[in-house]
Amino acid sequence: SSELTQDPAVSVALGQTVRITCQGDSLRYYFASWYQQKPGQAPVLVIYTENNRPSGIPDRFSGSSSGNTASLTITEAQAEDEADYYCSSRDSSGNHRVFGTGTKVTVL
Amino acid sequence: QVQLVQSGAEVRKPGASVKVSCKASGYTFSNYPIHWVRQAPGQGLEWLGTINPSGGSTSYLQRFQGRFTMTRDTSTSTVYMELISLKSEDTAVYYCTREEYGEFYFDYWGQGTLVTVSS
Numbered sequence: 232s233s234e235l236t237q238d239p240a241v242s243v244a245l246g247q248t249v250r251i252t253c254q255g256d257s258l259r260y261y262f263a264s265w266y267q268q269k270p271g272q273a274p275v276l277v278i279y280t281e282n283n284r285p286s287g288i289p290d291r292f293s294g295s296s297s298g299n300t301a302s303l304t305i306t307e308a309q310a311e312d313e314a315d316y317y318c319s320s321r322d323s324s325g326n327h328r329v330f331g332t333g334t335k336v337t338v339l
Numbered sequence: 340q341v342q343l344v345q346s347g348a349e350v351r352k353p354g355a356s357v358k359v360s361c362k363a364s365g366y367t368f369s370n371y372p373i374h375w376v377r378q379a380p381g382q383g384l385e386w387l388g389t390i391n392p393s394g395g396s397t398s399y400l401q402r403f404q405g406r407f408t409m410t411r412d413t414s415t416s417t418v419y420m421e422l423i424s425l426k427s428e429d430t431a432v433y434y435c436t437r438e439e440y441g442e443f444y445f446d447y448w449g450q451g452t453l454v455t456v457s458s
Contacts, residue, residue: 261443262443264443264444264445266384266445268384273434273448273449273450273451274376274384274434274436274445274448275448276444276445276446279439279442279444279446280442280444285446317383317384319384319386319444319445320443321443326398327386327398327400328374328386328389328443329386330376330383330384330385330386331383332383333383333384
């Protein structure tokens with residue numbers, strides 16, 4: 232079972248803002264990274280080390296954290312942001328990696 | 340440019356084994372750990388284990404100990420994942436992914452390899 236918990240699904244109106252959360256004890260000590268996955272494709276890194284964006288990722292994606300919760304915010308969501316999103320971090324032992332349960336984002 | 344190119348889809352019967360390759364290019368192979376992640380149909384991502392291409396050390400998810408082996412060939416910049424005693428539950432897309440050393444995030448991913456276990 233995953234040590235990082237996410238809401239299964241969220242929806243957002245086109246152009247509005249949506250926040251996706253990821254909860255787990257290990258997030259008190261380690262940064263989260265976030266991945267976007269569209270159907271039939273490999274995951275793509277969108278946020279790393281809490282709030283850094285790789286080259287090519289739009290600045291409408293941002294990250295934050297507080298306590299045992301990491302968050303991914305999509306500001307002014309676009310149709311192309313519709314995808315599954317996964318958080319990831321080190322597990323509670325610090326030796327392994329773990330993924331969140333995933334959140335399906337629907338843009339209305 | 341950085342690329343991770345995986346071998347093609349495989350079909351195996353229960354109890355058999357499978358070996359998937361991941362060929363790296365566009366960067367210094369020994370400087371970045373490679374991880375394997377799988378995704379069963381309609382399910383989420385599951386981390387399986389990692390290999391340090393420099394010295395070959397590995398670390399696996401506990402429940403795969405004994406069934407899962409990672410190796411590397413530094414002469415061809417290729418990492419291999421072998422899973423034995425296959426079960427139908429091992430049917431999944433297997434991804435290799437590169438980790439920025441010491442940073443704990445995955446910046447490049449292979450295209451994925453579908454492994455189907457069926458009698």
